[in-house]
Amino acid sequence: MKIAIIGTGNLGASIAKGIIKEELSTSLVLTKKSLDSLEEFISIKGVQCTTDNSLAVRQSEVIIIAVQPAQMTQVLKALKSDLKPSQLVISTVTGYSIEQMGSVLGSEQPLVRAMPNTAIAVGQSMTTLCSNHPAASKMEHALNIFNCLGTTLAISEDKMQASTVVCASGIAFWMRLIRANTQGAIQLGFDAKEAHEMAVQTCFGAASLLVASGNHPESEIDKVTTPKGCTIEGLNEMEFRGMSAAMIKGMKASFDKINDIAAVK
Numbered sequence: 001m002k003i004a005i006i007g008t009g010n011l012g013a014s015i016a017k018g019i020i021k022e023e024l025s026t027s028l029v030l031t032k033k034s035l036d037s038l039e040e041f042i043s044i045k046g047v048q049c050t051t052d053n054s055l056a057v058r059q060s061e062v063i064i065i066a067v068q069p070a071q072m073t074q075v076l077k078a079l080k081s082d083l084k085p086s087q088l089v090i091s092t093v094t095g096y097s098i099e100q101m102g103s104v105l106g107s108e109q110p111l112v113r114a115m116p117n118t119a120i121a122v123g124q125s126m127t128t129l130c131s132n133h134p135a136a137s138k139m140e141h142a143l144n145i146f147n148c149l150g151t152t153l154a155i156s157e158d159k160m161q162a163s164t165v166v167c168a169s170g171i172a173f174w175m176r177l178i179r180a181n182t183q184g185a186i187q188l189g190f191d192a193k194e195a196h197e198m199a200v201q202t203c204f205g206a207a208s209l210l211v212a213s214g215n216h217p218e219s220e221i222d223k224v225t226t227p228k229g230c231t232i233e234g235l236n237e238m239e240f241r242g243m244s245a246a247m248i249k250g251m252k253a254s255f256d257k258i259n260d261i262a263a264v265k
């Protein structure tokens with residue numbers, strides 16, 4: 001498969017790493033305004049780095065656009081004359097609707113919105129996708145690509161913003177909780193390296209238990225909380241201090257902000 005990534009910044013580079021790791025492409029063209037931070041990709045076989053979006057589009061079957069929302073309209077207008085209906089355009093741009101894309105590129109162009117997260121670099125993204133293209137095969141094609149880079153969920157477009165908070169911003173939320181856990185471990189006497197290793201593996205173990213069993217988290221919590229024991233003591237203190245409420249309120253604040261971002265374009 002010949003793939004182009006237009007806008008190889010934080011997310012675009014993560015997608016590129018995942019594509020390279022999973023050997024998904026025969027040709028991968030990465031574009032960016034300036035190529036200075038793409039050195040790590042330059043010598044990889046089958047990868048081309050360029051500032052020329054037009055060249056990237058002409059050489060590719062699948063075009064993934066990962067620019068900032070404010071850059072999107074200008075990028076689409078510039079790409080329009082190079083795009084053909086046989087090519088699939090996948091946008092990861094927050095808050096930029098399929099209708100907005102279609103109003104620039106025309107209704108014949110197959111368009112998919114995807115919301116991956118940066119764990120795509122290691123083949124562990126949770127990616128949500130939607131499309132309004134009548135040809136189901138185009139959505140299937142997009143799902144197949146992202147299924148090779150983690151797990152996917154096809155959703156309706158009105159849930160894209162919410163899924164951005166849960167899955168894309170979610171990486172940062174979980175990272176901050178892991179950091180807090182590490183800080184706690186250091187306070188209990190471990191050095192930073194030990195604390196980091198213990199926090200990361202314990203978090204990975206907790207998620208792995210849920211993936212493998214399909215259980216609700218509370219059922220796994222029940223197995224750990226000895227009556228009158230230390231776990232329930234710690235959990236109840238965390239809840240008293242607002243742990244669950246902080247996560248939920250933070251996600252709602254994030255969601256409100258996304259709606260602001262979508263409204264300004």
Ligand SMILES: NC(=O)C1=CN([C@@H]2O[C@H](COP(=O)(O)OP(=O)(O)OC[C@H]3O[C@@H](n4cnc5c(N)ncnc54)[C@H](O)[C@@H]3O)[C@@H](O)[C@H]2O)C=CC1
Nearest residue numbers: 007008009010011012032033066067068069092093094168
């Ligand atoms: N960072 C993340 O975890 C996620 C980001 N997103 C969304 O993906 C998009 C990209 O986000 P980031 O990678 O964080 O932003 P970023 O700012 O790191 O990357 C955007 C890249 O686009 C390039 N660019 C701008 N105009 C260009 C043009 N005309 N031609 C070629 N390249 C151009 C810039 O040089 C930059 O490297 C945003 O819309 C964001 O909301 C979605 C999911 C997760």
Ligand SMILES: O=C(O)[C@@H]1CCC=N1
Nearest residue numbers: 094164165168169261
């Ligand atoms: O923070 C942001 O606005 C973007 C969208 C999700 C992750 N990064």
